[in-house]
Amino acid sequence: MTLAARILIARAQAASRRAARKRRAELERELAGYATAADRCDLEAALDRYPDGVTHEVRSILARQYMTAQETRFPGALRGS
Numbered sequence: 001m002t003l004a005a006r007i008l009i010a011r012a013q014a015a016s017r018r019a020a021r022k023r024r025a026e027l028e029r030e031l032a033g034y035a036t037a038a039d040r041c042d043l044e045a046a047l048d049r050y051p052d053g054v055t056h057e058v059r060s061i062l063a064r065q066y067m068t069a070q071e072t073r074f075p076g077a078l079r080g081s
Contacts, residue, residue, distance in 0.1 A: 011056070031061050038068075 034043050047055045060068065 024061075027058070028061050028065070031058065032065060034062075 020049070031043075034040050047058060052059070
């Protein structure tokens with residue numbers, strides 16, 4: 001493979017990673033809007049209608065946001081002594 005081809009592939013991969021990060025950041029911001037317990041329950045009920053393979057990214061983001069919120073509410077509660 002030529003150097004030019006390798007550079008082209010590396011640039012395409014970098015652009016793909018940037019686009020994926022941007023998409024995920026937008027999804028995280030949108031999901032942060034589901035702040036109340038009722039909102040989250042409604043969203044989780046909707047997610048339950050789909051296979052985990054389709055919803056795993058959304059569920060992962062929601063779980064991380066929930067854990068972050070819990071750490072903020074109870075500082076040190078999840079940390080070891």
